[in-house]
Structures are given as C-alpha cells and as structure tokens.
Amino acid sequence: MEIIKPFSQYLAAMLLAPLLPGIINRVKAFFGGRRGQPALQLYFDLYKLFRKTPVYSRTATWVFRAGPVTGVCALVTALLVLPFAGRPSFLAFEGDFIFLLYLLGLARFATVLAALDTGSAFEGMGASREVQFAVFAEPAFFLGLAALARVGGQTSLSGMFAALTPETWRVAAPVLALLTAAFFIVLLAENSRVPADDPNTHLELTMIHEVMVLDHSGPDLAYILYGAALKLWLFAALIASMVLPRRTGSWAGDSALFLLAVLGVAVAVGVVESVLARLRLTKVPYLLITAFAFSALALIFQVGR
C-alpha cells in the first residue's frame, strides 16, 4: 500500500492539472456574470488537439518541433521532485529544488527557442519578454525557497514541506505570509496570468506567453497547453502546501485537504484576474522586484528570528 501512494500522488497531479485553468475560467465567468466554459474544457481541447494534424512553418526547423516536447517533459520531470500534501516525492534529495528550478529554466529555454525558430517578429517579441521577466522572477523564487529552507532547517523540497506544521505558522507567521505573497506573485508572472500577462488578450503585440506559441498546432499545441497546466499545478501545489500544512494524520485526509487547497489557489488566481487590470509591460519587473523584496524580507526575518 505504501508503495502505491507516491505513484497515485504523482498520477493525481498529472491528471488533475488541466482542471486548474478550467476553474480559473469558471471563477472569471462568475465575476463577469457569464456562464463560461465547462471546467473540463482543457481536457476536451487536449483530446481534440492530439488528433489534429499540425501545420509547420517553412522557416521552422527541428528546434520548433522539439520545443513543446522538451517543455512538457521538463515539467513532468519537475513534478517528480514536487512533494504532495507534505509527503515526500519520488526524487527527494538535498538541493532538489535547484534541480526543479533549472528544469523550469529548461522548459523556458525550449519554448523561447521554438518561438525564435519561426522567424516571426511577434514571437520574437514574446520570447524577449519571457526571458526578461525570468531574470526578475528567478531570484525572487530562489530567495523564497532559501527562506523556506531556513525555516525548517531542511535542504530538500520534501523536507521543507514536511517540516512545515500549523505550529510553524504560529511562531513564524510573518515569514510564511511574506513567502506566500512572493510565491503567489511569481505564480502569476510565471504562468502568464493577470497582472503580468493576459491569457485572454487577442492582440499579439501585447502578449507574452501566448504569442510565443502562435505557430504551434496539433499535438505540439496540446503539449504546450498541458505543460502550462502542469506549471500552474506546480506553483499552486507549493503555495497550497505552505498555507495549509497537513493537519489530519491520515493520508487520504491530508491529500483531500491538499487538493482542496490547490483548487483554492486556482480560485484565488481567478479572483485576482477578475478584479485587477493588467499592468503595463514596463511595470512588470517592478511587480517581480516586489516579490523579490518579500522573499528577502522573509529571509531576513527568519535569520533574525
């Protein structure tokens, strides 16, 4: 039975991830007074796209085809490191979150190169913005994880979250609150949500992530959409494990609570997206620098505690 648990956790993440964009859309529809897409829309889209024949640009090379595959695989591998409901992952080792961070970097690198491979000015624009925001998002995310490592005195992601208990919230609430805020901002920027980017925009000039994948179609686009859902899941899971450290003793209870918290993060993203306007592109770095400042403050508080 114990053997099955990590597998079922991993499978749950892989299968439930496409639900999150659906939830966000439902929340936005609710705020907009619309009925909205079904929550399972992404599953239908994926099913449809996997059966379609792709169209490739004459300019593109194998880099364009390898981009989506590499991107989604980097995330599937990153999920191997991600703990589930405060329980250790398959690959839990010292410094595993560095591995995770660089896998995210690999996914980004592959997507950016695939975009540049089309030779389109618009896709180049998106790629340029993507790498720019990464320069500000990565230090913020890294420093946040560093502060979290110091909270539990742990150096693996699974260890950090296993060490997190409701008791930690009682003694180090400011640190954890700052970290939650920082991670949430990074989540919004990294997953191209409002206020950093607007997934629903229909003007290529203002897009970031969406414009990079304009030329992809068929199974390639399906991989990209699925990869984006996994990335959202990854960040949502980190935040969920932080806000709601495990309470019950049972695996099933913890897992159910964790899943609820992940869905809650998606709802929060939807709410933010409904009530906030998008920032001007030149202001996004400042948003991320704010996240960096939160992480830095958290680390300072934690060192001084």
Add this chain to the structure above:
Amino acid sequence: MSLLLLALALLLCGALLPLCLRGRPGAPARAGTYAAAAAALAGLSGALPVLLSGEPATVSFPWSVPLGSFSLVLDPLAAFFLVPLFLLTGLGAVYGAGYLKAYEGRKDPALPWAAFNLLTAAMLLVFTASNAVLFLLGWELMAAASFLLVLFEHEKEQARKAGFIYLAAGGAGALLLMAMFALLGAGAPSMDFSSFSPPAGGTASAVFLLALAGFGLKAGFIPLHVWLPEAHPAAPSHVSAVMSGVMIKTGVYGLIRVLAFLRPWPEWWGWLLLGLGLVSCLGGALFALAQHELKRVLAYSSIENVGIILLALGLGVVAAACGADRLASLAFAGALLHVFNHALFKGLLFMGAGAVLHAAGTGELEALGGLSKRMPAAAALFLAGSAAACALPPLNGFAGEFLVYIGAFRALNAPGPVAIAGAAAGLTLATAGALAAAAFARAYGVAFLGEPRTERAAGAHAPGGLMAGPMWILAVLCLGSGLLAPLLLGPLAFAVGSGFGPYYGFLGGLEAMAPFLYVSAGGFALLGIVAIAAAKRRAFLGGREPAVAGTWDCGYAAPSARMQYGASSFAQPLTDFFQPLLRKIGRYPVISEYFPAKASFSLEAQAVFYNSVYMPAAARLRDLAFRFSWLQHGRLQIYILYIVVTLIGLLLWKL
C-alpha cells in the same frame, strides 16, 4: 610522468617543425596538427592515472638558470587541469587543421601552428612547475605564444588593438607575480615551491593580494577582464577555445595553489573573492547579453563562468575560516568541477562560433540567421553547448553549479556570516543563470534560427569533418559528464584533496555523492520521459504528413527577414533596464517630414570598464610619465651611462 615529458618533447617538436618546414605547402600544418594530437594523447594517458589513483609523481633535472630548477610535480590538482588542457588542445588541433584551411595562401600557417604548440607546452609547464623561475618562464611563454595567436589577423585594426591590450595585461600580471614570488622566496634557500615557508600576518595578505591581482589578470574576472573580450574573439577559433577553456584557468590554478599555501585563511579573503565573483558573474552575464558579435558573447560568458568559480572559492574560504568544513569542501569541489565543465562547453561553443565564421564570414549577430538549416549538425552541437552554458540539466554545466548551490544552502542554516555568504552566492548564481539563459537564447536564436538576414548567412555551408568531429566529441563529453557526474567525484575528491587538503577532498566527495546520484537519476528520467513523449507524438500523428505553410505573422503576408526580432531588439527590455551599467550608445533617426525617407539606427555596446576606468587611468599614467621625459634623450651614450651607474650602485650596495 615520463608520458608527460614525452608530451612536452612532442610539443616542442611541434613548435619547431612547422617553422623548419615552411617551404613545403601543407607540411607545417600537418606537422603541427600531428604533434599536438600525439602530445594530447600522451599527456592524457600521463595525467589520467594520477587523477584516478591520487598518487602524485615528481621529476627534477638540474638546470643552470640561477635560482631555477627544472622540477615538475604532477599531483591530482595539476592532473585535473591537464585533462581539459590536453582534451581541448588535441581536439582544437584537429579542428584547427580544418579551420585554417580557409586561410591557405593568405596566411603563413607555420607561425600559428608553432605558437599553438608552444602555448600548449607553456601551459603544461605552468600546471606542473614546482619552481618559481620555471613557473614564470612557462607563464611568460604562454603570454607570448598567445599574443602571437591573437595577432593572427594583424591586418585588422581590431586585432592589433586587442593584441596591445593583451600584451599590457600580460606584462602587468607577470610583474605582480614576480613581486609575489619575491616576497615568498625572500627568506627561502631556493625558489622551489617546497622550500618556501608560509608567511604570516601582513606578508601573507600582501602575497594573497598580489596573487589575486596577478593571477586575476589572467583569469579575467571583473575588473581585470578588459583584455579578455578583445583578445579571445581576435584569435582563430580553435585558439579561442583553448584560451577561454583552459588558459584563463591557469589564473584559477595559480590562485588555488597560493591559497593552499597560505593557510589558515582570514575571513576577509573569502569575502573579497566572493565579492569579485559576484560582480564578475552578474556583470559577465549582463555584458554578454549586450554584445553583437558571437565570439564576444562567448568571451563575456567566460567572464561570468570565472565569476562562478571565484564565487565558489570565496564561499569556501569564508566557510573554512568560520569552521564550516563540510560546506567549504562542497564549495571547493564545485569550483573545480566547474573548471572542468566550463572547459568542455566553452571549447564546444567557440568551435561552433568558428564554424559560423568559417561558413558565413562574419560573427555579427545582426547579419546572421537561419544557419540551423544550412549547417544542421553544427547548429545542434552549438545548442548543446549553449544549454550546458545555461546550466540546464541534464548537461554538465549544471553539475558544478549544483555543488555550489548545495554548499550555499548548507551555509544558510549555519550561523552568521556563513549564512550571508551562502545567500549571496546562491542568489548570484540564480540571477546570473537567468541572465545567461537570456544571453544564450538570444545568441543561438538570432544566429541559427529564423531566416537569414544577409546573403552571406544565406550562403553558409556546413563545416567539414575535421571541424565537426571535435565538436561531436566535446558535445558527447558535455552530456556524458552531466549524466554520469557521480563518476567524476572520485577524481574530483583527489583534486580537491591535493589542492586544499586531503580532509576537504574526502569530505567533498562524500557530501556530493548522494545528491549527484539523484541528479543523475533525474537526468536519466528526463531523457526517458522525452523519449516517451516524442514517441507518443509520433503515435498521435499516426503517419500523417504535417502541413507546411508560411509563418503566421498576424495576417501580414509578406514578412521579410529584416522584420524578425534581432539581437538588439531581443535584448532591449533587459539592456534598457540595466542601461546605467551598460551605457549603450544608440543613434535614433529623427522623423521630421511627412514621408520619412531612408533612416538608419545604430546601437553600440560599450566596453564600459575600458572606456571609463582604464582609459582615464592610462591617460593619467601617461601624463605622469611625461614628467620624466627629461631622462630620455635618445642618445645611446647616456643610456649606457645609466646602466653603468646602476651597476656600480648595486656593486657598492652589495659590498
């Protein structure tokens, strides 16, 4: 050891033979290549056993030079630097045989080959010398030989300028090192390293600072880097590979030797190293992003990587000074591992850049594009090198940085200063990593992807087998040493042990083992998942032919290659943000008429340190020197008088 002497002899033959065979067409190149390749094989088979067994070997010959003795020591640390040296010079020679063919008839091939082999021999001496005079001899030979290679295309003004800056930097560095050895050897019976006694207090710090400046001028960290982005691109590409991959590491090597000698280390040394590493790391990555020439991007990336090595050394020294030996050992191991890994991927990248220069005749990013279709294999290899340089798993660039990261995270849970050092090191690595990823995505994307921007790029061709072969080998080594990193830990532990003390070597190997096994497992998992996803994709397609169309340009039907995002536009959001540091000079057209005519726009990346620090300082120095111009008459008799007066003065002083 005898194999190493054989390699030295072969290299000296390889330096002389091309000059002797000057008359016969093709012979100098052949002699130079075969000698370098044979020496590389001999050298590798001499160095590897030492690295695997950890047993040092020594050899010593009498030498008539005053204070000098021809004594060589091959310990694991030296062997650890010799392996990349011979790998890159051997492969570089094969590559060079193909690369220099393009210059046949225009350039005399004898001199570059002689200088190349002399450079290798000199580096061999630097890595193994155990006598100060011999070391300095190797050091100066290295500078002289590489100076000749920098001047390879001396008809270009850029290359001449690079040569002069390089000469000045090399001379200054050597002077500082002579002062350092004079301090060390002041009370010693001979100039053998073994006879030096460790100085204490202020003298130790003076020795350290002299070593840092002297070796730093070779290692090329900021602010001592000004020669590097000029000289590395000017040399032929296989030489750039050797210079960036190995030659700048002679500075790191020297620094490690001096550090090992000057124990115990005061804490502020570590902070100084850490600070310099931080500045070089971030500055190198940022400047790389602003460059417009492929080889200059790579040169600035070398500065970044030297910064990473320095950062790790600094973290290690701070940790060791505070008694945190475990994480010090991790940091030292990370520094050395990165030395090795950087040699592999930077060698590969410079060779790839050489293939571009060879095929398109230019390395200007804005003139390139679409090379991936014209030279698919070379483009894929360059991509592998770029990914390794961005430290993306499962390639080798990740392994060394990962060790430094673990060290930094261990440091976080330690008290006080060590925690600050750890946070600084980790944060720098993360930021520089993102910047480097941007720089390499830009360089690769603009040069190799999309549509060619000029006729020259459109007419590019794939490199021949002599050039492609070494690149394949290096790419396989990059992947192999990334996936099989745990296997490198044994030799690494020996090298750390002989460089910093056996205690650190043992600890470093032990501490890194478990995480490395996991990272290796993760790398294999990634490759497996990629294989599955690619197979799945094929299954989804089910044998249907994908449709082919033009790129979707938002409805615009006649996009041209000039409309693609270029190197300047790609970097613009970031370079604008960091404009106070980069000080780009842009000239924009002013549109005044209703129907704007043809306009031009230019953007120039500045050598900030060269322009705003070194040039004013040099001008000041020149003014000072002119005050003493009354000493110079240009008359031989008076100069002879000066010499005689000096000699008599010295004689009287000694009497």
